Amino acid sequence: xxxxxxxxxxxxxxxxxxxxxxxxxxxxxxxxxxxxxxxxxxxxxxxxxxxxxxxxxxxxxxxxxxxxxxxxxxxxxxxxxxxxxxxxxxxxxxxxxxxxxxxxxxxxxxxxxxxxxxxxxxxxxxxxxxxxxxxxxxxxxxxxxxxxxxxxxxxxxxxxxxxxxxxxxxxxxxxxxxxxxx
Amino acid sequence: xxxxxxxxxxxxxxxxxxxxxxxxxxxxxxxxxxxxxxxxxxxxxxxxxxxxxxxxxxxxxxxxxxxxxxxxxxxxxxxxxxxxxxxxxxxxxxxxxxxxxxxxxxxxxxxxxxxxxxxxxxxxxxxxxxxxxxxxxxxxxxxxxxxxxxxxxxxxxxxxxxxxxxxxxxxxxxxxxxxxxxxxxxxxxxxxxxxxxxxxxxxxxxxxxxxxxxxxxxxxxxxxxxxxxxxxxxxxxxxxxxxxxxxxxxxxxxxxxxxxxxxxxxxxxxxxxxxxxxxxxxxxxxxxxxxxxxxxxxxxxxxxxxxxxxxxxxxxxxxxxxxxxxxxxxxxxxxxxxxxxxxxxxxxxxxxxxxxxxxxxxxxxxxxxxxxxxxxxxxxxxxxxxxxxxxxxxxxxxxxxxxxxxxxxxxxxxxxxxxxxxxxxxxxxxxxxxxxxxxxxxxxxxxxxxxxxxxxxxxxxxxxxxxxxxxxxxxxxxxxxxxxxxxxxxxxxxxxxxxxxxxxxxxxxxxxxxxxxxxxxxxxxxxxxxxxxxxxxxxxxxxxxxxxxxxxxxxxxxxxxxxxxxxxxxxxxxxxxxxxxxxxxxxxxxxxxxxxxxxxxxxxxxxxxxxxxxxxxxxxxxxxxxxxxxxxxxxxxxxxxxxxxxxxxxxxxxxxxxxxxxxxxx
Numbered sequence: 001x002x003x004x005x006x007x008x009x010x011x012x013x014x015x016x017x018x019x020x021x022x023x024x025x026x027x028x029x030x031x032x033x034x035x036x037x038x039x040x041x042x043x044x045x046x047x048x049x050x051x052x053x054x055x056x057x058x059x060x061x062x063x064x065x066x067x068x069x070x071x072x073x074x075x076x077x078x079x080x081x082x083x084x085x086x087x088x089x090x091x092x093x094x095x096x097x098x099x100x101x102x103x104x105x106x107x108x109x110x111x112x113x114x115x116x117x118x119x120x121x122x123x124x125x126x127x128x129x130x131x132x133x134x135x136x137x138x139x140x141x142x143x144x145x146x147x148x149x150x151x152x153x154x155x156x157x158x159x160x161x162x163x164x165x166x167x168x169x170x171x172x173x174x175x176x177x178x179x180x181x182x
Numbered sequence: 183x184x185x186x187x188x189x190x191x192x193x194x195x196x197x198x199x200x201x202x203x204x205x206x207x208x209x210x211x212x213x214x215x216x217x218x219x220x221x222x223x224x225x226x227x228x229x230x231x232x233x234x235x236x237x238x239x240x241x242x243x244x245x246x247x248x249x250x251x252x253x254x255x256x257x258x259x260x261x262x263x264x265x266x267x268x269x270x271x272x273x274x275x276x277x278x279x280x281x282x283x284x285x286x287x288x289x290x291x292x293x294x295x296x297x298x299x300x301x302x303x304x305x306x307x308x309x310x311x312x313x314x315x316x317x318x319x320x321x322x323x324x325x326x327x328x329x330x331x332x333x334x335x336x337x338x339x340x341x342x343x344x345x346x347x348x349x350x351x352x353x354x355x356x357x358x359x360x361x362x363x364x365x366x367x368x369x370x371x372x373x374x375x376x377x378x379x380x381x382x383x384x385x386x387x388x389x390x391x392x393x394x395x396x397x398x399x400x401x402x403x404x405x406x407x408x409x410x411x412x413x414x415x416x417x418x419x420x421x422x423x424x425x426x427x428x429x430x431x432x433x434x435x436x437x438x439x440x441x442x443x444x445x446x447x448x449x450x451x452x453x454x455x456x457x458x459x460x461x462x463x464x465x466x467x468x469x470x471x472x473x474x475x476x477x478x479x480x481x482x483x484x485x486x487x488x489x490x491x492x493x494x495x496x497x498x499x500x501x502x503x504x505x506x507x508x509x510x511x512x513x514x515x516x517x518x519x520x521x522x523x524x525x526x527x528x529x530x531x532x533x534x535x536x537x538x539x540x541x542x543x544x545x546x547x548x549x550x551x552x553x554x555x556x557x558x559x560x561x562x563x564x565x566x567x568x569x570x571x572x573x574x575x576x577x578x579x580x581x582x583x584x585x586x587x588x589x590x591x592x593x594x595x596x597x598x599x600x601x602x603x604x605x606x607x608x609x610x611x612x613x614x615x616x617x618x619x620x621x622x623x624x625x626x627x628x629x630x631x632x633x634x635x636x637x638x639x640x641x642x643x644x645x646x647x648x649x650x651x652x653x654x655x656x657x658x659x660x661x662x663x664x665x666x667x668x669x670x671x672x673x674x675x676x677x678x679x680x681x682x683x684x685x686x687x688x689x690x691x692x693x694x695x696x697x698x699x700x701x702x703x704x705x706x707x708x709x710x711x712x713x714x715x716x717x718x719x720x721x722x723x724x725x726x727x728x729x730x731x732x733x734x735x736x737x738x739x740x741x742x743x744x745x746x747x748x749x750x751x752x753x754x755x756x757x758x759x760x761x762x763x764x765x766x767x768x769x770x771x772x773x774x775x776x777x778x779x780x781x782x783x784x785x786x787x788x789x790x791x792x793x794x795x796x797x798x799x800x801x802x803x804x805x806x807x808x809x810x811x812x813x814x815x816x817x818x819x820x821x822x823x824x825x826x827x828x829x830x831x832x833x834x835x836x837x838x839x840x841x842x843x844x845x846x847x848x
Contacts, residue, residue, distance in 0.1 A: 016511050021500075030558065078335045080250050083332065113336070
């Protein structure tokens, strides 16, 4: 490239840089958003009740947990992203189980055997129920797994997370609910 | 498996990095030995990427759920065929295939130029390796196809239901990728010519055939995509103006423009700046499409969600635009061309018109696709731009393209000889008039539809007439056989075949988009409905439990009004584990003139009654057939010519050079 940088050239190059900067700038605003996130119509409503068999035997009914904060986590043993959030769920359960908070796993489209071996290997100690016919998943309008709903002490859904949760944001949510109740 | 794959990708990156450095340094310091080592390196990169892709396929086939990608995109019960296809079922895996195809193209370039090398070859090689390094960095960091899971699950999720529903998934993505990625080669040679500062006219003749091949792949990819949509999604259509469909069409339009305007540069030394801008534009549009599809910006059937690679793509797009158009600005004085049009009504004028129209279509579609993003950026409001915008603004442009394609081959280069052109227009124009009158008499009232059929007839007859008259001239002159004459004027004849394919495709598009009927009915088992002059009777539901899914098949008998059974339709609902929504599969009774298309919308009382949507879609098969003809025409034009040695052939080649109206170009 032996050509010299004349004024005319500089001007042309400058305008190319400016146009490209505008295009890239405009497009970059689209990056921060997750297009799959839509405000859940369930927020503010009563959490639909269910009675489902527990993995460890016996049945569990959601309405019987009224008065406690319930973190309902839909998951499956085949779901890689559920592994990503497992530590956060375990941490939430350990930290809050004595403060009136229940973490409840709902196993989605899975076999009981696969689910049990996952629960054992991943150190899950909170209650887990099986949603064998996906009825509960349909009622909650599940798009996939993992999805997490936070239910307050009055039984209303206050938060809905699509994809893996972070321990920090769930803890904040729980802390603010605990503060309101005191 | 995961470890092996990871190491292979690192090795590939190292090799491609070496190729980039060696070819760039070799080009700058004029050291052929370095360039040669970079050229050989291309084969190494390709071999490593074949191994990496094979590793992933083996991991998928062996249910190696320790590899995260396998756990997320395959399951034990997935049929073997769809297990292998899962390689391109999601973002990370498809990037492996993307890298492999790019490496394949670079190896093809390295093989093609093993002996005779144009001066810009070393630069082109370094541009190619730069793109390869980018995509290899992507799979070595931001995306990790061989990433592992701490505790492998007992079974995987399985492929997305829509992707294990039809065998077309085996061919649509690879062809599309061959098309998209292929634009790297023209881009590399264009940029190389700018970098080297010479060969500003040479690069177009090097790249014309490569671009034709790429164009054929993209044509097939787009048509297969439309066919997949039509055969799988069950909404009765094949093109929804979905952003991801649009961004696939954009480089096709731009490269079609290039394939026409390249003749201006080859024959008349015109349009240098224009051609290089088109090639850079086509590659930039592919990169833009990749960003939009994989950068997690859009929500669409095609978009690969949950990836963090958006910013990386955006930086790459910025670099492509900056480097490409910055170099154009830098070399502007050399890109100016002295020649101007002798007459607007000439072959040159028609090519300019063709480019204006194709670029207008590109601009309209690009505007409609990006407008929602711009509005969101500026005012944080959500807007959607749907089919009506695209249909109403693009239809006139496409009709004008048909008109131009139907008349341009009759126009001579340079001079205007209107009398001759008008004489050759008589038969095609007569055919168009007959078709338009017939269409109107058949009860069609939409002007655009009538005009569209007329223009398609004009285009088809013009193209056929020009091929036949070319063959007749050949026979008189050389007493050769038709095939030989055809091959001698191959570029022009092949181009005319592409135009005939376009006419057939246009008939399919116009008929299916303006003359289709649809109805939605609820039928009890044994009940019939009349639709499109036939009786459709719901005969009941059958349930099959397959290993990976449950299939509910509704049987619908198609009867003539007299009660004679003519066909059976069996639209299905498929229930997959790991998916709460049933996935419908339409059933299509395909015909030459129209298709009967049935979808199950819902089932009641275990199939005692069912809601169906029935469509009567005219002309759809003409669309597929037309697309096939276009691709075959393109392939005929791209097929390597035999080196001519005999004296007679040389003489006839010289003769063709003197007869500008008939020879050479389409």
